[in-house]
Amino acid sequence: MxxxxxxxxxLEQYFTGxxxxxxxxxxxxxxxxxxxxxxxxxxxxxxSPASAQQIKGTGEVVVCSWGGAYTDAQRASFFDPxxxxxxxxxxxxxxxxxxxLRAMVQTKNVEWDLVDAEGRWVVSLGEQGMLERADYTxxxxxxxxxxxxxxxxxxxxAYGYVMGWSTKKFPVGKNPTTWKQWFDAQAxxxxxxxxxxxxxxxxxxxxxxxxxxxxxxxxTLDVDRxxxxxxxxxxxxxxxYRATTQAETLMRGEEVDLIHSANGRMINLKRDNxxxxxxxxxxxxxxxFWVTPKGSPNKVNAWKLSAFMxxxxxxxxxxxxxxxxxxxxxxxxxLMPRESIDYAITSPxxxxxxxxxxxxxxxxxxxxNQKRWLAFLG
Amino acid sequence: MGGRAxxxxxxxGLLPLLPLLAFLLVxxxxxxxxxxxxxxxxxxxxxxxxxxxxxxxLYRAVLLRTFRLSLIVTVLCLLLGYPVAYxxxxxxxxxxxxxxxxxxxxxxxxxxxxxxxxMVILQRNGIVxxxxxxxxxxxxxxxxxxxxxxxxxxxxxxxxxxxILSSYSVxxxxxxxxxxxxxTLGATEWQAFRRVYFPLSLPGxxxxxxxxxxxxxxxxxxxxxxxxxxxxxVSLLIEATITQTFNWGLASALAFVLLLSALLVLVPAIxxxxxxxxxxxxxx
Numbered sequence: 001m002x003x004x005x006x007x008x009x010x011l012e013q014y015f016t017g018x019x020x021x022x023x024x025x026x027x028x029x030x031x032x033x034x035x036x037x038x039x040x041x042x043x044x045x046x047x048s049p050a051s052a053q054q055i056k057g058t059g060e061v062v063v064c065s066w067g068g069a070y071t072d073a074q075r076a077s078f079f080d081p082x083x084x085x086x087x088x089x090x091x092x093x094x095x096x097x098x099x100x101l102r103a104m105v106q107t108k109n110v111e112w113d114l115v116d117a118e119g120r121w122v123v124s125l126g127e128q129g130m131l132e133r134a135d136y137t138x139x140x141x142x143x144x145x146x147x148x149x150x151x152x153x154x155x156x157x158a159y160g161y162v163m164g165w166s167t168k169k170f171p172v173g174k175n176p177t178t179w180k181q182w183f184d185a186q187a188x189x190x191x192x193x194x195x196x197x198x199x200x201x202x203x204x205x206x207x208x209x210x211x212x213x214x215x216x217x218x219x220t221l222d223v224d225r226x227x228x229x230x231x232x233x234x235x236x237x238x239x240x241y242r243a244t245t246q247a248e249t250l251m252r253g254e255e256v257d258l259i260h261s262a263n264g265r266m267i268n269l270k271r272d273n274x275x276x277x278x279x280x281x282x283x284x285x286x287x288x289f290w291v292t293p294k295g296s297p298n299k300v301n302a303w304k305l306s307a308f309m310x311x312x313x314x315x316x317x318x319x320x321x322x323x324x325x326x327x328x329x330x331x332x333x334x335l336m337p338r339e340s341i342d343y344a345i346t347s348p349x350x351x352x353x354x355x356x357x358x359x360x361x362x363x364x365x366x367x368x369n370q371k372r373w374l375a376f377l378g
Numbered sequence: 379m380g381g382r383a384x385x386x387x388x389x390x391g392l393l394p395l396l397p398l399l400a401f402l403l404v405x406x407x408x409x410x411x412x413x414x415x416x417x418x419x420x421x422x423x424x425x426x427x428x429x430x431x432x433x434x435x436l437y438r439a440v441l442l443r444t445f446r447l448s449l450i451v452t453v454l455c456l457l458l459g460y461p462v463a464y465x466x467x468x469x470x471x472x473x474x475x476x477x478x479x480x481x482x483x484x485x486x487x488x489x490x491x492x493x494x495x496x497m498v499i500l501q502r503n504g505i506v507x508x509x510x511x512x513x514x515x516x517x518x519x520x521x522x523x524x525x526x527x528x529x530x531x532x533x534x535x536x537x538x539x540x541x542i543l544s545s546y547s548v549x550x551x552x553x554x555x556x557x558x559x560x561x562t563l564g565a566t567e568w569q570a571f572r573r574v575y576f577p578l579s580l581p582g583x584x585x586x587x588x589x590x591x592x593x594x595x596x597x598x599x600x601x602x603x604x605x606x607x608x609x610x611x612v613s614l615l616i617e618a619t620i621t622q623t624f625n626w627g628l629a630s631a632l633a634f635v636l637l638l639s640a641l642l643v644l645v646p647a648i649x650x651x652x653x654x655x656x657x658x659x660x661x662x
Contacts, residue, residue: 098624099624191502193606196607197622237607238524238606239524239606239607240606240607240608241606241607242602242603242607243602243603246497246603249494249497249498249501253497253498253501253502253503253504254501254502254503255501255502255503255523255524366622366623367623367624367625370618370622370623371623373622374436374610374615374618374619374622375434375436377607377610378436378439378440378610
């Protein structure tokens with residue numbers, strides 16, 4: 001029998017696209033594998049650790065996701081292959097809405113089986129008893145990083161915010177890499193835009209003011225200090241934008257030179273060869289979760305789909321189709337091309353330089369901080 | 379139109395409106411009342427949200443800003459729209475339809491689309507700034523957007539058709555012979571316009587002004603996109619209060635105050651301007 005470790009390595013290379021299908025076949029034969037065994041081998045590699053048997057089912061599962069290219073990528077990487085393998089039909093609806101979910105559960109009229117929910121919702125909804133506890137006898141969690149496993153489901157994606165800049169204005173090596181530099185108008189003159197949301201601008205302001213990244217929440221976020229810092233630097237922000245899509249318009253039009261933006265928007269610009277770059281250094285991310293509203297009629301199918309989505313191969317494919325999102329399965333990063341790993345906000349290398357936004361903190365303090373934020377903007 | 383209908387004939391006259399009124403009652407009045415009632419706290423002090431609106435300076439500032447914004451936009455629409463309406467009303471017959479179509483076309487494009495287009499046009503490297511620099515009229519790009527100016531431009535563009543169409547509909551009914559009569563009595567063209575034409579056109583202008591002002595008060599997308607965070611209006615505040623802090627009570631109180639202050643402006647305006655003449659245009 002062929003060397004298991006070598007076969008595993010070869011399969012990884014095949015999935016990351018490092019070797020072509022033909023080259024894969026050639027090397028597989030050299031390792032002593034028979035042509036007939038290959039399809040089964042690929043399937044079992046892709047399927048581990050949740051075996052196909054556990055996923056088989058009937059009926060449907062209604063998934064509530066965010067729509068657009070994001071849901072298209074989910075359909076191609078998760079939903080369509082799941083339908084083929086399980087026999088369960090996946091119906092997608094949009095878009096996740098906290099108030100709607102609450103109303104569904106309260107009126108016992110649950111239309112969604114699996115919701116791509118923001119982390120801070122999961123905390124509050126869970127506390128209010130609005131979510132089913134995930135069945136981890138169905139969903140394998142041994143390959144997930146601990147931050148992407150909750151009582152109510154596994155992580156869908158991690159997404160976040162970064163600093164970006166115009167490379168025309170700040171060529172390689174001359175760009176800011178910390179928030180202290182980003183807020184330094186003397187050293188980095190230019191027009192600036194921020195996405196108007198206190199989360200995680202308050203964290204960024206504190207980092208800029210000298211609080212080490214790992215001490216931001218200990219004991220708790222110093223909101224007074226953050227607002228003092230922002231007030232002192234408010235005049236240098238030319239645009240507070242309200243729609244995440246605006247980040248691209250602002251950079252394409254050279255309206256601003258420095259920006260705080262969702263990471264996905266900066267990746268779009270870079271892939272479109274715009275003179276824009278960004279860094280994950282001092283970026284911040286938060287985890288979204290696949291959760292099931294209490295009383296969902298197809299909750300078992302929802303968990304089967306979760307199990308399918310937990311597979312490294314499927315997550316790797318999603319990360320290739322929709323670059324930038326952090327995937328929970330740590331093995332998924334072994335199956336991605338280099339570019340996707342660089343872009344994924346929670347890949348092992350990016351995890352070291354980014355901040356995980358505290359979900360419990362924001363679940364508790366969003367209201368109060370938002371009120372102060374509105375008053376701060378005026 | 380004959381003498382005013384009285385008694386049962388009023389009801390008979392209203393009969394055709396019943397389906398619409400029933401529709402509005404169910405799908406407009408009821409939800410609006412429900413939402414407005416959320417502003418009153420049944421379990422705590424009844425007016426707690428209104429007290430907060432009063433106590434926090436932010437809300438008063440935003441309310442005042444919203445009224446000022448809408449007022450400025452209304453004046454801009456008036457100054458730009460009146461000459462256009464006049465031109466269309468007195469253009470040769472064959473030009474009327476094309477001109478009206480040109481006024482109407484923007485109606486078919488979504489406000490979101492138009493606001494994004496203005497972002498592209500007015501930005502630092504946009505067409506306007508490029509032109510100004512090419513002509514040597516400006517050396518630095520002018521800040522035309524992400525400030526109040528950008529919001530004025532965007533809102534005026536979107537609301538202008540309302541002003542033009544309501545002015546036009548009244549102007550069309552003004553007989554040119556009245557102006558000739560004024561001329562035969564020795565009036566100069568300017569006098570004939572100022573003392574005969576302008577007063578006759580006022581009902582249309584008044585209707586346009588009220589419509590533009592009221593729609594302007596509730597504007598959301600344009601200030602959100604073109605204001606760059608520097609032009610917070612009441613509707614922006616309501617949205618943020620609901621989606622960011624989930625505070626329906628406070629948001630409803632804000633909506634209540636906006637509605638009430640709009641009515642406080644509208645009701646006297648309608649009485650002074652004479653409701654009859656406003657939308658009918660049949661005043662002769």
